[in-house]
Every structure is written in structure tokens, then in C-alpha cells.
Amino acid sequence: MTQFIQLLEQGKQTIEDELLAGLNASCAHTSPKFLYDALGSKLFEAICELPEYYPTRTEAEIFSRHARDIAQSIGAGATLIDLGAGNCAKAARLFPQLQPAQYVAVDISVEFLHEAVSRLQHRFPAIDMVAVGMDFSTELALPDSVREENRLFFYPGSSIGNFMPEQALAFLRHLKEACTQDGYGGGGLLIGVDLLKDKSILDAAYDDALGVTASFNLNLLLHLNRLLDADFDVRAWRHRGFFNRQLSRIEMYLEATSKQTVRWTGGMRCFEQGERIHTENSYKYTQQDFINLLTQAGFNNVRFWSDPQQWFMVCHAQAA
Ligand code: AVI
DSSP: OOEEEEOOOOOHHHHHHHHHHHHHSSSOBOOGGGGOSHHHHHHHHHHTTSSSOHHHHHHHHHHHHTHHHHHHHHOSSOEEEEETOTTOHHHHHHHHHHOOSEEEEEESOHHHHHHHHHHHHHHOTTSEEEEEEOOTTTOOOOOTTSOOTTEEEEEOTTGGGGSOHHHHHHHHHHHHHHHHGGGOOSOEEEEEEEBOOOHHHHHHHTSOTTOHHHHHHHHHHHHHHHHHTOOOOGGGEEEEEEEETTTTEEEEEEEESSOEEEEETTEEEEEOTTOEEEEEEEEOBOHHHHHHHHHHTTOEEEEEEEOTTOOEEEEEEEOO
16 A cells, blocks of 8 residues: 655744745845746646756656667666656656556655545556655655665756756765665666757757746746735746856846836845846756766766757666
8 A cells, every 4th residue: 555654844933934044135036946846846747848948858758669678777676766756757657668666656745646646556456655745855855655675866857967066976976875873775867867969959958949948937026925914926037047158157136127126025125127046056067977977976886868950868877
């Protein structure tokens, strides 16, 4: 029977403190995790369907083209831990080839996982399943019912790109430790990584013609209004998303289109016309730079698969 477990959720005060520290900083900023309220998650799903947003379909092509090879590299009987599982669709496509012994779906709230994991358990009754609600970017202590043998962390979609490189390294190190804790070996990491490419392709992917990415970014203001009881006027802001070559990253901002004062619980800030809130980075790696990062984090025997244009790669790295 599937287990559903919610671990400690961040308290309202912690969330407010984090947001206010960012909004009051000289260069205002917010963590990308605040882009994903219920509407933000739907808008992100829509982004994944856009012609300009190549990562989702390119990664899916790599998985379907190389499924056998990837499954062989991993071996059967893994404890498949899906970080940011959402609708669980990406992991589910691997089940027939991979034949995991246990599937662990992890997302920020176990509520998001209920329907998807229940449906999946029905389709694959022989696989033991656990759904866990936790913020895995800050904490990786999994419940006792998660098997310690042969842990394979699955982190697709190039979400690793949303960490600063030093945070990405620290996160990868944590994953490596979580694979090998208590002397268990045999585990590893299966990860999707977006690769460095032409600026024009990257710019279009994060500033699409339909304006879906703009809506995704602007929706953050509605989320902030709810979280902070703030009065951001969405119409007084615009989306900016572009590739910064020097830092090898997409930068997303919300830019004030006029001078304005925004009020929130216990404070306010005056934004000048053109002043920005930095809402997301999305780092783009070269194959070699990312493999080096995995090695620095303690992983070894890295194998990778890419598409013919080399726009994206999927890596399997061993922990032991
Ligand atoms: C979730 N993450 C990998 C996406 C990315 O490409 O960095 C988020 C995103 N932001 C704008 N478009 C997509």
C-alpha cells in the first residue's frame, strides 16, 4: 500500500522573513521557489509545451531514444527517488525498463502528489511506493520507510540550473552522501542538464512569443500579495528574461514600468521606474563543466547521453 508522508513545512514567519530580506535588499530578489503557487505550476506546465522551450521535449527524446542503455547503466531494483516529482510522468516512463524496487515521489507538498502517485500505484501494483512532502533543497532526511539500498536520485528537467553553481555543488554533495550513508552502496544520480548554446535560442526560450513565461514571472507578484498581504500591481511591472553570457545563465527579472510604492506586512518600498526584482537564474553548463561538478561532488563513472544538437544531456553517475 502506498504511504503518504508530510515532513515539516516551512512556517509562515520563516517564509515572510525570507521574502522581506530579499525584497528590502538593495538589489531586490526572491527565490525561484516562490514562482510555483498553484497557478505558477500550471503556467510552468504550459511553458513546457511552448515551441521555444526546448528542454522538456529534448530531455524526453533523450530518455526515449536511450532508455535501454540508461536502464542498463543503472541496473534493476533501484530505490528510485524522484525529486520534484509533480505529476510523476517522467519517472513513470522509466518504470518498464528500470524496474525499480521502490518508487519515492518527493515534492514540496504531499497534497500535490496524492492523485499522481495513487494513479501510478494502480498501474504498477508490484512497485512499493512512498510519497513524501518536504523541501528537499534544504533537507534530505528521508523517512525510515525509504529503502537505504541502491538509492537512485532522479533529478530531471535541469532544475539543477536554478541553483548558483556553489549551491549546486553543495546539493550534489548531499545527494552523494544520502546514497552512501550507513555504508549502503550501489546508488547514484540520474540528472538532466541544460547545455550552453546560442544566445538567440536561450533568449527565446525564456521570453516566448505568447508571453507565457512573462505570465509565469508576473504571477509571482500575485503570490507575494497573498503571502505578504502586499499590494503589487501586476500591470505596473514587466517581464525580462535573457541570457547573460559572462555568467552563463538566464536571468529573469520583474521590472517596474513606473515609479511606485509597494506596501506589505510591516513595511513598504519605493521602486523607481526601471528598477528590477531578480526572480530566477537558470545556469547553462558545458558537458565537461557539469561532469567536473559531479566528480567534485564525489560521484564517479559518469555516463551521459545527449541529443544530436547537443542542447541537453542526461547523466548517470555512481555514488560508490
Ligand atoms: C524549473 N526550471 C528548470 C525552469 C528553467 O528552465 O530554469 C524554470 C523556468 N523558468 C522560466 N522558464 C522555465
